[in-house]
Amino acid sequence: MRFLKVCAVVVAVALIATTSLAIAGETLDTVKKRGYLIAGVNGGVFGFSMPDEKGVWKGLDVDTARAIAAAVLGDANKIKYVPLTAVQRLPALQAKEIDVLCRNTTQTLTRETANGLNFAHVNYYDGQGFLVSKKLGVKSAKELAGATICVLPGTTTELNVADYFRANNMRWRPVVIEQTAELSKAFFAGRCDVLTSDLSQLAAHRATAPNPTEYVLLPEIISKEPLAPVVRHGDDQWYDIVNWTVMALLQAEELGVNSNNVDMALKSQNPRVQRFLGVIPGLGKDLGLDDKWAYNIVKQVGNYSQIYEANVGVNTALGIPRGLNDQWYKGGLMYAAPFR
Amino acid sequence: MPPPGGTYEKIFAFGSSGLLSQSLTVAQEGTDSPEITASAKIPFWYDPNKRAIIYQVVVLGMVGLVAYYLFTNTLANLERQNIATGFGFFSKQASFEISESPIPYSAADTYARALLVGVLNTIKVSFIGIVVTVLLGTFIGIARLSSNWLVAKLSAVYIEVMQDIPVLLQLVFWYAVFYESFPPPRQALGPIRGVYLSNRGMVFAVPQMHPVYGYMALVFVVGCLAVWVLRRWAKKRQEKTGQSFPLFLVSLAILLLLPLATWLVGGAPLKMNVPRLVGFNFEGGTTLSPEFAALLLGLVLYTAAFVAEIVRAGIQAVSRGQVEAAMSLGLRPGKVLRLVILPQALRVIIPPLTSQMLNLIKNSTLAIAIGFPDFVSVANTTINQTGQAIEGVGMIMVVYLFFSLSTSAVMNWYNKKVALVER
Numbered sequence: 001m002r003f004l005k006v007c008a009v010v011v012a013v014a015l016i017a018t019t020s021l022a023i024a025g026e027t028l029d030t031v032k033k034r035g036y037l038i039a040g041v042n043g044g045v046f047g048f049s050m051p052d053e054k055g056v057w058k059g060l061d062v063d064t065a066r067a068i069a070a071a072v073l074g075d076a077n078k079i080k081y082v083p084l085t086a087v088q089r090l091p092a093l094q095a096k097e098i099d100v101l102c103r104n105t106t107q108t109l110t111r112e113t114a115n116g117l118n119f120a121h122v123n124y125y126d127g128q129g130f131l132v133s134k135k136l137g138v139k140s141a142k143e144l145a146g147a148t149i150c151v152l153p154g155t156t157t158e159l160n161v162a163d164y165f166r167a168n169n170m171r172w173r174p175v176v177i178e179q180t181a182e183l184s185k186a187f188f189a190g191r192c193d194v195l196t197s198d199l200s201q202l203a204a205h206r207a208t209a210p211n212p213t214e215y216v217l218l219p220e221i222i223s224k225e226p227l228a229p230v231v232r233h234g235d236d237q238w239y240d241i242v243n244w245t246v247m248a249l250l251q252a253e254e255l256g257v258n259s260n261n262v263d264m265a266l267k268s269q270n271p272r273v274q275r276f277l278g279v280i281p282g283l284g285k286d287l288g289l290d291d292k293w294a295y296n297i298v299k300q301v302g303n304y305s306q307i308y309e310a311n312v313g314v315n316t317a318l319g320i321p322r323g324l325n326d327q328w329y330k331g332g333l334m335y336a337a338p339f340r
Numbered sequence: 341m342p343p344p345g346g347t348y349e350k351i352f353a354f355g356s357s358g359l360l361s362q363s364l365t366v367a368q369e370g371t372d373s374p375e376i377t378a379s380a381k382i383p384f385w386y387d388p389n390k391r392a393i394i395y396q397v398v399v400l401g402m403v404g405l406v407a408y409y410l411f412t413n414t415l416a417n418l419e420r421q422n423i424a425t426g427f428g429f430f431s432k433q434a435s436f437e438i439s440e441s442p443i444p445y446s447a448a449d450t451y452a453r454a455l456l457v458g459v460l461n462t463i464k465v466s467f468i469g470i471v472v473t474v475l476l477g478t479f480i481g482i483a484r485l486s487s488n489w490l491v492a493k494l495s496a497v498y499i500e501v502m503q504d505i506p507v508l509l510q511l512v513f514w515y516a517v518f519y520e521s522f523p524p525p526r527q528a529l530g531p532i533r534g535v536y537l538s539n540r541g542m543v544f545a546v547p548q549m550h551p552v553y554g555y556m557a558l559v560f561v562v563g564c565l566a567v568w569v570l571r572r573w574a575k576k577r578q579e580k581t582g583q584s585f586p587l588f589l590v591s592l593a594i595l596l597l598l599p600l601a602t603w604l605v606g607g608a609p610l611k612m613n614v615p616r617l618v619g620f621n622f623e624g625g626t627t628l629s630p631e632f633a634a635l636l637l638g639l640v641l642y643t644a645a646f647v648a649e650i651v652r653a654g655i656q657a658v659s660r661g662q663v664e665a666a667m668s669l670g671l672r673p674g675k676v677l678r679l680v681i682l683p684q685a686l687r688v689i690i691p692p693l694t695s696q697m698l699n700l701i702k703n704s705t706l707a708i709a710i711g712f713p714d715f716v717s718v719a720n721t722t723i724n725q726t727g728q729a730i731e732g733v734g735m736i737m738v739v740y741l742f743f744s745l746s747t748s749a750v751m752n753w754y755n756k757k758v759a760l761v762e763r
Contacts, residue, residue, distance in 0.1 A: 116422045146620050154725065186711070
């Protein structure tokens with residue numbers, strides 16, 4: 001019977017050891033102790049997250065993750081990137097394989113409730129569109145009845161396109177392939193008439209096409225796609241850090257602080273700038289971070305305008321104007337809450 | 341002379357099943373030997389029989405405890421993260437389209453129906469795949485043993501090449517071949533009237549629905565039953581009288597002529613559902629999609645190479661003397677193969693063949709790489725749209741376990757049937 005007793009004790013210890021979960025501050029402590037951030041990213045969307053020819057990760061989502069690492073660890077390069085497919089991304093976050101998901105993920109009600117996730121401030125306002133070959137001679141999405149459409153499985157895109165065709169009473173055939181690269185290869189080889197995705201991704205696909213000028217975006221935008229970094233429910237401190245990191249990128253742009261002038265800005269007499277950069281201490285401490293957190297973000301990664309123009313802006317291969325992603329005072333939707 | 345206290349049988353029982361039967365023997369004998377009866381009063385923890393039961397109960401209890409712990413712990417954690425649980429999503433609207441389905445399906449249907457479509461697609465590709473694989477594999481396996489040098493070498497090359505290239509690579513290759521090498525639908529190739537080849541797949545004309553086809557199917561089933569009865573009768577008659585019956589020809593006639601007669605009686609409908617190019621794509625007819633074709637081709641070519649080796653091994657396992665003996669009895673080569681070689685070879689072939697069939701079913705999950713909506717593909721989409729990964733993965737496990745166990749059950753039954761009957 002001693003055997004049984006031993007077993008009972010072992011089971012009891014195991015029970016206590018494994019049930020401690022989601023205590024506030026847990027993620028921050030884990031990341032600090034580990035010494036690097038684990039970020040879930042997209043494996044291959046040019047301009048958002050994709051390794052360049054030297055194997056260095058580049059893109060808007062990658063820079064968002066770098067900003068989080070800069071804020072938390074003081075070093076934007078202390079990141080391990082985990083490329084995830086659309087289907088893998090949410091389970092990977094739920095299962096704690098990653099600390100944060102920066103992978104053009106649309107904020108929806110279901111994901112915030114039934115999936116147990118929280119979306120931080122939006123880092124890119126997108127919408128879903130259609131990319132077609134010019135040879136088809138199609139001018140509007142309303143002419144797409146009977147078309148074969150390439151779409152990524154497990155995305156809001158997949159649901160939107162089904163809704164759109166149902167609403168317009170048109171028939172269509174999907175071709176769903178899980179790997180983004182395989183999907184765009186199939187489209188450019190002519191397996192589908194249409195490729196549908198978020199406009200930013202379509203621009204990225206077109207930029208990597210064998211002959212980009214042969215493809216055209218249709219005018220219809222059939223959905224709202226607010227893309228934002230995602231964290232798990234239950235760790236409010238970590239959510240605050242990610243949320244305010246995105247807002248710090250926006251705030252820096254609003255204050256006119258960028259990676260080139262940030263050291264000069266430290267001497268600024270503007271109290272808003274002083275509070276933001278930690279010259280007047282307090283904000284960083286409230287987040288559980290160093291007071292230099294925002295300084296580190298701007299110094300090492302830049303402000304939102306800088307990362308936008310470097311990755312997806314008009315001077316890049318994607319050439320997407322700011323549009324909805326401009327600051328609120330310039331007619332866009334980007335709006336950081338007050339830093340005080 | 342029987343030993344004291346029992347018969348020879350008891351001694352044997354003692355010898356064969358060890359300590360366990362000792363106490364049974366003791367209990368039966370009771371009064372015969374007082375010393376042994378006394379030992380029956382020993383405390384139960386020294387009784388190996390009862391102790392064995394206690395150990396098993398303890399182990400079972402611990403496994404149950406661990407399972408219970410994992411289950412409740414998972415539930416508690418999911419609840420803490422506010423993640424939904426249970427199968428309530430079955431009755432919710434799926435809202436996503438599926439590219440091909442044997443039953444009518446639209447985005448307005450439920451998740452349960454979407455998953456059923458996935459199951460049916462997996463069954464479709466697995467069933468057709470297994471039938472074609474066994475036929476092709478048997479053919480190549482026999483060809484490998486051919487006395488024709490070229491035929492034997494060609495099959496050897498086929499087997500070596502196909503076995504050694506990973507099946508995922510083969511699938512992606514065939515898929516790329518289909519969509520890269522065929523023209524877009526507006527320039528589709530039309531080798532025969534009513535058949536069009538394009539990068540959307542092969543579209544071909546099918547007979548327009550007519551009630552006669554239903555009756556033809558019914559008659560065909562009746563024909564199959566008739567053939568089965570006829571076969572039994574012919575076998576019995578041959579065993580009794582030695583007279584043989586032209587079974588093959590008669591069966592063929594029954595299976596072909598009966599449906600044909602039904603068709604003629606039903607007014608011989610000839611109207612075909614011919615595909616036409618409308619807008620982007622063909623309407624009407626039936627489509628063999630590049631995804632399905634690539635998946636089927638990849639799985640069949642890969643698995644057939646293994647089956648061919650199994651068939652070759654099975655045939656070579658039959659000793660040469662058997663063939664020589666059969667030939668010296670004056671049997672024709674066809675009958676030697678059918679009556680002497682195959683019944684013996686099958687005993688060697690069936691078990692590894694079953695394992696290859698299971699491999700094919702499981703490899704069909706690679707469909708996800710080339711966009712064929714098999715069960716895993718639909719379940720994955722469901723997982724992602726509902727966020728309920730545990731339920732989804734659980735379903736995938738149950739469904740494939742069911743497929744594999746049913747296949748094994750059928751093959752084990754067949755294996756018993758062909759097994760050597762020892763007399």
